Amino acid sequence: MNSAIVRNLLVRGMLAGLGAGVLALVAAYFLGEPSVDKAIGFEEAHAPAHEHEVELVSRSLQSTAGLATGVLIYGVAFGGIAALVYCFALGRVGRFTPRATALLLSGCALLAVYVVPFLKYPANPPAVGDPDTIGKRTTLYFLMMVLSVLLAIAATILGKRLAPRFGNWWATVAAVLAFALAIGVAYAFLPVVNEVPADFPATVLWRFRLSALAMQATLWAGFGLVFGELAERLLNPGPAAAASASTAAASG
Structure with a gap:
């Protein structure tokens, strides 16, 4: 695989990561933030009066602009890394199409990078730990x-x-x-x-962990679908595109 193709796949991977990040942001905001708010409420209710501190960044900013910035930057970064791994794995893991390879890689990465560690050390909301x-x-x-x-x-x-x-x-x-x-x-x-504190609401803990898993699943599934389509179009162009490229090369 030449450097031009690797560069093009890297750019497409970062774009796919950005798109997947948008989807994950929606999942995090609607599924995760309500549990975070409840956990913060529990923490504040059980903290002594003298331990309450002034927030340097408001909760509303954390749950909107802060959340969006973190998720989108993470999406772009992991998309670029995943694209480089894809360049190495393509053709080495079996005779799969570029689209199928992207989906396979995303599924395996979700399992190895997140699900397996999550089952041993699951994510915790505020007030836990x-x-x-x-x-x-x-x-x-x-x-x-x-x-x-x-x-x-x-x-x-x-x-x-x-x-x-x-x-x-x-x-x-x-x-x-x-x-x-x-x-x-x-x-x-x-x-x-x-x-986990003995009196921490089990429902809040369960919903937070489930939302964290849903966010990661959305991120990796979205990346696999978007990047797979972009890689397929780059590596296996349609007959018309291939013919056009051949004509342009012949005339040049």
Whole structure:
């Protein structure tokens, strides 16, 4: 794959990430923000009077412009990174079309980068978690994420090596089972973190975590669909576009 195609895919990946970020922003605002407001209300109601602090940034600004800025920047950044990974994976993970490869990559990335770490260390709303352990919790989460990504890569390599001997179906089954077993071992050995206050509303916690998962699913699904279409048009242009390009090359 030449540098011009990589550059074009990178730009398309960032644009697709921006579009997916808009979709994720809608999900975060309508699904996540109500739970955040309730969690903040719980925190304020249980804090001593002398611990109330003046907000440097208003809650309304945080839930609108602040949320939009964070989500959209994240979408553009992860879109660019995902596009570079796509350039490496295209043609190496199987004989899939550019569109199918983008969807497959997005689904696997959602699973390895977010879902697997989320199941071990789920997202928490405000008022949940000890401020003194935030460094430890962050380290554990990123360790789980790195392990998940590395194990997913190892499972992919295992599946490709087993395919010539056992066929694609059984090689895939073996790779998935090996990945699940390794993740289970990681879950068992990594420490458990449970700092939810005893009187914190279970419904608020559940809805917040569900909204966080929905936001990420929206982001990755949106990216896979948009980027897949853009990559398909670039790498597999229609007959008319291909003929036009051939004519232009011949005349030049």
